[in-house]
Amino acid sequence: MKIGNVEIPSGLILGPMAGVTDFAFRKICREFGLEMSYTEMVSSKGIYYKDKKTMSLLRIGKDEHPVGVQIFGSDPFFMSEAVKRVQDTVEYEILDINMGCPTPKIVNNGDGSALLKDIDKARKILEAVKSASHKPVSVKIRIGWTDSDGIIDFVKMLEDSGADAIAVHGRTREQMYTGKADWDTIKNIKSEVNIPVIGNGDIYTLDDAIRRTDESGVDGIMIARGTRGNPWLIRDIISYLKTGMKPDKPNANEVRDVIMRHLLYAIENKGEHRAIVELRKHVGWYIKGYKNAAQIRNKINKSSDIEEFKNYINELLDN
Numbered sequence: 001m002k003i004g005n006v007e008i009p010s011g012l013i014l015g016p017m018a019g020v021t022d023f024a025f026r027k028i029c030r031e032f033g034l035e036m037s038y039t040e041m042v043s044s045k046g047i048y049y050k051d052k053k054t055m056s057l058l059r060i061g062k063d064e065h066p067v068g069v070q071i072f073g074s075d076p077f078f079m080s081e082a083v084k085r086v087q088d089t090v091e092y093e094i095l096d097i098n099m100g101c102p103t104p105k106i107v108n109n110g111d112g113s114a115l116l117k118d119i120d121k122a123r124k125i126l127e128a129v130k131s132a133s134h135k136p137v138s139v140k141i142r143i144g145w146t147d148s149d150g151i152i153d154f155v156k157m158l159e160d161s162g163a164d165a166i167a168v169h170g171r172t173r174e175q176m177y178t179g180k181a182d183w184d185t186i187k188n189i190k191s192e193v194n195i196p197v198i199g200n201g202d203i204y205t206l207d208d209a210i211r212r213t214d215e216s217g218v219d220g221i222m223i224a225r226g227t228r229g230n231p232w233l234i235r236d237i238i239s240y241l242k243t244g245m246k247p248d249k250p251n252a253n254e255v256r257d258v259i260m261r262h263l264l265y266a267i268e269n270k271g272e273h274r275a276i277v278e279l280r281k282h283v284g285w286y287i288k289g290y291k292n293a294a295q296i297r298n299k300i301n302k303s304s305d306i307e308e309f310k311n312y313i314n315e316l317l318d319n
């Protein structure tokens with residue numbers, strides 16, 4: 001798949017997840033063969049006002065290319081100014097506009113998936129971003145606000161206004177994360193536009209990835225929640241595309257090693273204290289299904305000491 005001039009041979013993209021796909025986790029995913037990732041969503045106003053926390057979300061690894069910066073907002077001025085600023089300060093290849101986030105905090109400001117309800121505003125934002133951006137621009141959407149009735153008009157507008165690719169999460173805003181992703185609508189969108197369409201929603205296994213790609217004809221797929229605690233899913237997909245083979249599931253040793261590296265990268269990025277706190281949720285995902293997972297989780301949730309943390313992880317036992 002190609003987005004503008006950016007080549008993504010596997011067509012596989014790690015979906016942005018605020019609070020999850022940070023610098024450290026994305027670094028882990030790259031080690032498993034990932035070719036394309038996005039930053040967590042970053043506020044255009046935060047960038048404009050140089051908010052420190054916002055700017056820290058824009059840290060990108062030396063080896064993390066190509067990479068996309070995802071911004072959100074609903075004011076064409078702040079959106080285009082944010083693009084100019086990131087262009088001056090960050091090395092990245094694709095600019096992505098978030099038109100899919102469903103959380104009340106975001107949509108109540110008219111941002112994220114609220115833009116699906118206002119095609120004229122969405123067009124103005126995309127036009128403003130396109131005229132400011134020297135890089136390809138992708139847009140991430142859901143299939144609608146309460147239903148998918150107007151989505152074909154919406155994606156045609158995106159194409160006509162210069163979007164270089166569209167990533168579609170097959171749920172409406174109303175659904176939040178309930179129900180199932182509607183891949184029929186994703187397939188329909190793919191058949192109506194000529195720019196690359198990236199399908200997204202409920203891909204948890206290699207088989208899901210193969211089936212969804214074949215059935216919908218999308219140019220690429222994006223996986224998000226399926227990678228939490230399971231960057232091996234990325235390895236499985238990449239390896240299958242390259243060799244047709246499916247690697248074995250990781251054993252406890254490999255899981256331990258990855259948790260330790262993840263911790264190391266998180267410390268490097270955020271310091272010891274925050275790294276430990278943030279790793280807790282990741283560890284919960286990594287060790288799910290293991291024999292002594294509950295005990296390890298309990299211990300880790302109570303500890304703020306790096307050495308203790310490592311000792312507890314070393315207790316992970318194979319099933």
Ligand SMILES: Cc1cc2nc3c(=O)[nH]c(=O)nc-3n(C[C@H](O)[C@H](O)[C@H](O)COP(=O)(O)O)c2cc1C
Nearest residue numbers: 015016017018040041140169201202203223224225
């Ligand atoms: C905790 C969490 C945070 C998310 N943050 C973002 C975000 O910052 N930007 C975005 O476009 N989508 C975000 N998403 C949506 C995912 O990128 C993806 O579209 C959605 O989870 C469906 O894909 P999946 O079924 O593979 O998880 C988030 C999802 C979750 C669960």
